[in-house]
Amino acid sequence: MDEPAAPGMTVAAVASATGYSAQQIRDLERLGVLGRAVRAANGYRQFAEEHVRDLHAYRDLSYAVGPVAARDTMTTIRRLALAEAAALVCDLPAQLNQERAQALAARAALQAIQTEASIEDGPRETDAMTITELSGALGLRPSTLRFWEDAGLLRPERIATRAGTARRYHLDDIRAARIAVALRAAGYRIPDVRNALAAISELGAVDEPLVVLNRRLAAIGKRAVALIRATATLADIIDDAAP
Template sequence: MLVEGSTAEVAAATGYSPQQVRNLEALGVIPPAPRTPSGYRQFSAVHVRDLVAYRDLALAVGPVVARRAMRDLRALAVEDATALVGSLHAGLGAEREQALAARAALVAVSAEACTEAPPVAADSMTITELSDALGVRASTLRFWEREGLLAPERIATPAGAARRYPVSAVREARIVVALRAAGYRVPEVRSAIGAVRELGDTARSLTTLDARLATIAQRVLALMRAGAVLAEMVSAPRPPQPRPARPTSGSRRSAGSG
């Protein structure tokens, strides 16, 4: 590994361009490089190490979060820095759980779709029609709506507003029925429905979700590769924090006289 070198040498060792190296130094991703008497940057093995770790970290959590993390890890107290690294792992874990929830929902609804009645010809259902089609009570559908599991449309009628369930809402209702029948609790079903809504039409494809899970796995691996460097950064001695100045007797009198 490069022990000491110029901007061009660090760029060659890390795969960045010289301008990218300068930009990442200016952004605080790597520590400021000392200058030679003639004004040229002189980088070290630590700079190379941090640039390589940043590439993996940017792959894992995105460049904006990665840049902020690289800056903060050098300045935060150890307990705060370790909490920051933990939050990066937790964020990827949450993404994986969401994708798994969406996949479970699609598997469940695919299984039950073979036995449940399809939507009515008008491509939407009343609460009574949906209740009959799914074999659940209308009061159950209203409860699921209050819990954020269903989102029917409201239409004006002479008697007031009535619920109508378009195809997307019917599909979500079938997911809810299938997951509840499989033993999922309301919070877990809510997570699955949220994942399906967030992914939109792509959530119809198990292949798409499997690809997303594979991508998340690669991002986790990238975060693990960066982890050793992040641990070294967190463990490095912190610069002493300046103590707040103690007020003099004169300043105390001045403050009290104001």
């Protein structure tokens, strides 16, 4: 265990103050996430309050943008010129803003579909669409609808034509396709979309995906607050590193 021979914080004290293990602290120092600890004459590390501050910032930043991006950011800003480091930090909210915009768009789409579902009497033949009509209405390629059919998201009717068969999408599939568009825009993977559509089919409502999206928006809000906290420390690091 590292014990200082002069006044300063031991690695154990920093671990106690931050919740990181002693080995994690040594690793983060080695990677450049933390500034170098002072070494006493006997070689033991002596940490300062700035290291505790930076570890708290790293935890918030990891929660906000992920550990890899957090590590890269805190390592890089120590090496960049002030203007470049500041620009890097200013770009950090972009990912969260994009995730929030996508989730809001998905929620709005699902709420619209929920409203439609509450006033519909049921599928009507006049609501049926061809693959060309549906793909055009949704802004998708027809090949995307075919892929979603292969993945089990859609089950259009097949009708005989002189050229062979053609797909005909009734109200249930039209609604499923719209939900799939909304969920895919919010970052859902195909298996997640399939599960959500199955739940909607069983429950006859879109409440479950809306609950998930509301939880995601709340989580994004918490990550944004963590990023705000971390940014203040990142500004201090940039100032300290500036010549």
